[in-house]
Amino acid sequence: MKDKDISKYLSLVLRHQPQVLGITLDESGWTEVNGLLEKMQQKGMNVDFEKLSQVVQNNDKQRFAFNADQSKIRASQGHSVSIELGLTPVQPPEVLYHGTAQANMESILKDGIQKRSRQHVHLSADEQTAIKVGQRHGKPVVLQVNSGDMNRDGHLFYLSENKVWLTDFVEAKYIQNK
Incomplete structure (x- = not known):
């Protein structure tokens, strides 16, 4: 195998x-x-x-x-079953990235980035990783997330063992189309 x-x-x-x-x-x-x-x-x-x-x-x-x-x-992360990873909130960098498909853009820019069936929204520290993630879903688009502003506004962030940034939801007002 x-x-x-x-x-x-x-x-x-x-x-x-x-x-x-x-x-x-x-x-x-x-x-x-x-x-x-x-x-x-x-x-x-x-x-x-x-x-x-x-x-x-x-x-x-x-x-x-x-x-x-x-x-x-x-x-390490990405569960759709309910588990507790035991992650502690950490301060994110000012900007994180989210890779998605072009087909999802209208919904994201209107309703934000939702975790859907997963426990968290997944974000990347760099654009290259976000591009790879987006490619799995179609024509890739990289969105810039103003994570520093989110954190200052009270949103929590976690960093998984494999260095994926996690949060519960990204409101549209924190998203910029790269």
Whole structure:
């Protein structure tokens, strides 16, 4: 099985639908590595701990993390299932970026950036990352978010383990089309 395929499957079961594999996530999103591997192997996926470690380490966006003794694994962010990542609010830079598709622009400029089925809106510290995110959804557009102003107005920001900026909602008044 290719690393990319394993990563996509891990995203599905660790972020959105653990029941597809028959695993459970604790309140912080962790699941036992041995149980995960056992269930994957029962489904015909030839993945052992070494292969799983390789996927976690080499994932370009660092989507997954092990606990200290590598007995548990979780997705770093992007969950649509309710979990508590234990993130502490931090002060964001003055400007962050959001990558999206051209097709979403009218709605965003009118209604803001909404988390939809996820727990948070995802923002990037640089334009290049935002472009890559936007490309996944169609013709990319990069929006500039005045995160410093948002923070001063009382909006909270979090920085995930894999350096994705998270917030609950971005009002249209804080968005500029790059």
